[in-house]
Amino acid sequence: MTGRPYIVGNWKMNGTRAMLSEARAIDRAAARHPGVDVGIVPPFTLISAMVEAAQDMAVGGQDCHAKPSGAFTGDVSAPLLADTGAVFTIVGHSERRALHGESNAEVQAKANAALEAGLGVILCVGETEAERDSGQAEAVVGAQLDGSLPTGEDAAARLSVAYEPVWAIGTGRVPSVDDVGAMHRAIRAKLSAVYGEAGAAVRVLYGGSVNAGNAAELLAADEVGGALVGGASLTAESFATIISAAAALAEA
Ligand code: 13P
Numbered sequence: 001m002t003g004r005p006y007i008v009g010n011w012k013m014n015g016t017r018a019m020l021s022e023a024r025a026i027d028r029a030a031a032r033h034p035g036v037d038v039g040i041v042p043p044f045t046l047i048s049a050m051v052e053a054a055q056d057m058a059v060g061g062q063d064c065h066a067k068p069s070g071a072f073t074g075d076v077s078a079p080l081l082a083d084t085g086a087v088f089t090i091v092g093h094s095e096r097r098a099l100h101g102e103s104n105a106e107v108q109a110k111a112n113a114a115l116e117a118g119l120g121v122i123l124c125v126g127e128t129e130a131e132r133d134s135g136q137a138e139a140v141v142g143a144q145l146d147g148s149l150p151t152g153e154d155a156a157a158r159l160s161v162a163y164e165p166v167w168a169i170g171t172g173r174v175p176s177v178d179d180v181g182a183m184h185r186a187i188r189a190k191l192s193a194v195y196g197e198a199g200a201a202v203r204v205l206y207g208g209s210v211n212a213g214n215a216a217e218l219l220a221a222d223e224v225g226g227a228l229v230g231g232a233s234l235t236a237e238s239f240a241t242i243i244s245a246a247a248a249l250a251e252a
Helices: 017-032 044-053 078-084 094-099 104-116 129-133 137-148 177-201 215-219 236-251
Strands: 006-010 037-041 058-061 088-091 120-125 159-163 203-207 226-229
Touching: 006 203, 006 236, 017 037, 017 044, 017 236, 037 088, 044 058, 044 078, 058 120, 078 104, 088 104, 104 120, 104 137, 120 137, 129 137, 137 177, 159 177, 177 203, 177 215, 215 226, 215 236, 226 236
Parallel strands: 006 037, 006 226, 037 058, 058 088, 088 120, 120 159, 159 203, 203 226
Antiparallel strands: none
């Protein structure tokens, strides 16, 4: 575990008001582990209600538009997110890149817009299975970082990077701890090359089929500063176990 752990739950397109009780239970788990930064990313529709329910966890958005306002039906800008009480946003999730055709340049514009609006940013990167099988994983992730890392002054200060291999998302398959460590070291080297000393403070999260059973092992890999959790963040029972695993490693 590198630094103060950051454990973030991405609820994706799940979560109605009925699930606010689950969010409150996750918030209580966050309160029990003050050494861990906990974030929850509900769908846009639930952000305001979750901000009201949350005392010990940060609430974020899943994406934002690169423009602050305008005629963009269905989109949500970074200032609108900030207005709901969200304090950070994910950008460049592989589901956005694949299903909405988002390029590195668009993702970078979104990251810059989020920072401009005062939000923290979690920038997602990750290779497909074919790219890993052909030995291209580090090159692909390196190119994603080159193309989509935010560029503003002080960008590194409110940035986290999430390494999410596409083939590990929602599949129950995870890379070996050695492969996670190798990729996270490569990401750290890139962050230092781009941001200099400030790059050392950027937290690098692992995401992709993290669950209550494998969290401790994955969080212990080299240069892993936390986790971005999908399915296992939807219930307080499993997500709280991941939060305590991070707390135990941070205290060790
Ligand atoms: P799963 O944890 O469900 O594999 O999702 C990972 C993810 O995409 C988080 O952003």
